[in-house]
Amino acid sequence: MPSDPAARPCIYVDADACPVKEEVYRVARRTGCRVEVVANAFIRTPPDIHFTQVAAGPDAADDWIAGRLQARDIVVTNDIPLADRALKAGAAAIAPNGQAFTQASIGSALAQRALMEHLRSFGEGQGGPRPFSAADRSRFLSALDTAVRRSQAPR
Numbered sequence: 788m789p790s791d792p793a794a795r796p797c798i799y800v801d802a803d804a805c806p807v808k809e810e811v812y813r814v815a816r817r818t819g820c821r822v823e824v825v826a827n828a829f830i831r832t833p834p835d836i837h838f839t840q841v842a843a844g845p846d847a848a849d850d851w852i853a854g855r856l857q858a859r860d861i862v863v864t865n866d867i868p869l870a871d872r873a874l875k876a877g878a879a880a881i882a883p884n885g886q887a888f889t890q891a892s893i894g895s896a897l898a899q900r901a902l903m904e905h906l907r908s909f910g911e912g913q914g915g916p917r918p919f920s921a922a923d924r925s926r927f928l929s930a931l932d933t934a935v936r937r938s939q940a941p942r
Contacts, residue, residue, distance in 0.1 A: 795819055795820055795821055796820050796821070796857075796859040796860055796861060796935065796938035796939060797820065797821040797822070797823055797855075797857070797860045797861070798811055798814075798815055798820050798821070798822045798823070798860070798861045798862075798863065798931075798935075799822075799823045799825060799852045799855070799856070799860060799861070799862045799863070800822065800823070800824045800825065800863045800864075801825060801826075801848055801849065801852060801862065801863065801864035801865070801866055801869060802824045802825055802826040802830050802848075803826045803827055803828070803848065804865075805863060805864075805865075805883055806883050806919050806924075807863065807883045807924060807927050808824065808830075808832075810924065810927060810928055810931070811863060811931065812832075812833060812836055814928070814931050814932060814935060815836075816835070818935045818939070820861075820935060820938075821837070822836045822837065823837050823839060823852075823855075824836060824837065824838045824839070825838075825839045825841060825848045825851055825852055826838075826839075826840060826841070826848060827840070827841055827842070827843050827844070827847060827848060828840065839851065849864075849866055849868065849869040849872070852864075852869065852873075853869065853872040853873070853876070856872075856873055856876040856877075856878045857876070857877075857878065858876065858877030858878060859877075859878070859938040859939075860873075860876075860878040860879070860938070861878060861879045861880075861881065861931070861934045861935065861938060862878055862879070862880045862881070863881055863882075863883060863931070864880060864881075864882065865882055865883060867888075870882070870888040871888075873888075874888060874889070874890055879934040879937065879938065881927065881930045881931060881934055882927075883919070883923065883927055884919070884923040884926060884927060885923060885925070885926025885927040885928075885929060885930045886926075886930070887930045887933070887934065
């Protein structure tokens with residue numbers, strides 16, 4: 788792993804309503820990754836974790852994160868368009884439930900998102916996501932470990 792802190796991969800957390808922040812902190816401490824927690828409202832973070840509060844707005848956190856991504860970085864987000872932007876920047880993108888977004892899967896995820904938005908505009912599909920589970924947390928930790936190992940591997 789590079790000794791220069793700026794050269795280390797950064798884990799960006801799209802933190803509004805993110806249920807796995809503590810898990811990100813633990814993995815980052817163990818692996819030496821930097822963490823950038825980004826949200827529209829204040830979130831208390833440990834002293835060794837950097838927090839950035841962005842202006843209110845639907846895409847302010849996404850834009851802030853996307854504007855700083857480097858190829859070896861990792862983004863933790865439920866936001867599919869942000870995951871797409873991360874992949875286009877050469878970064879990894881993982882949902883809090885452990886779903887790793889890939890170049891092969893992002894197109895269908897964007898299409899499904901558009902379809903669900905269309906259905907909601909007609910009052911359909913109002914159920915919302917299923918509850919977050921312990922299995923989701925476990926899948927997330929596994930996916931984050933895998934992403935960190937890949938980001939730290941020599942290229």
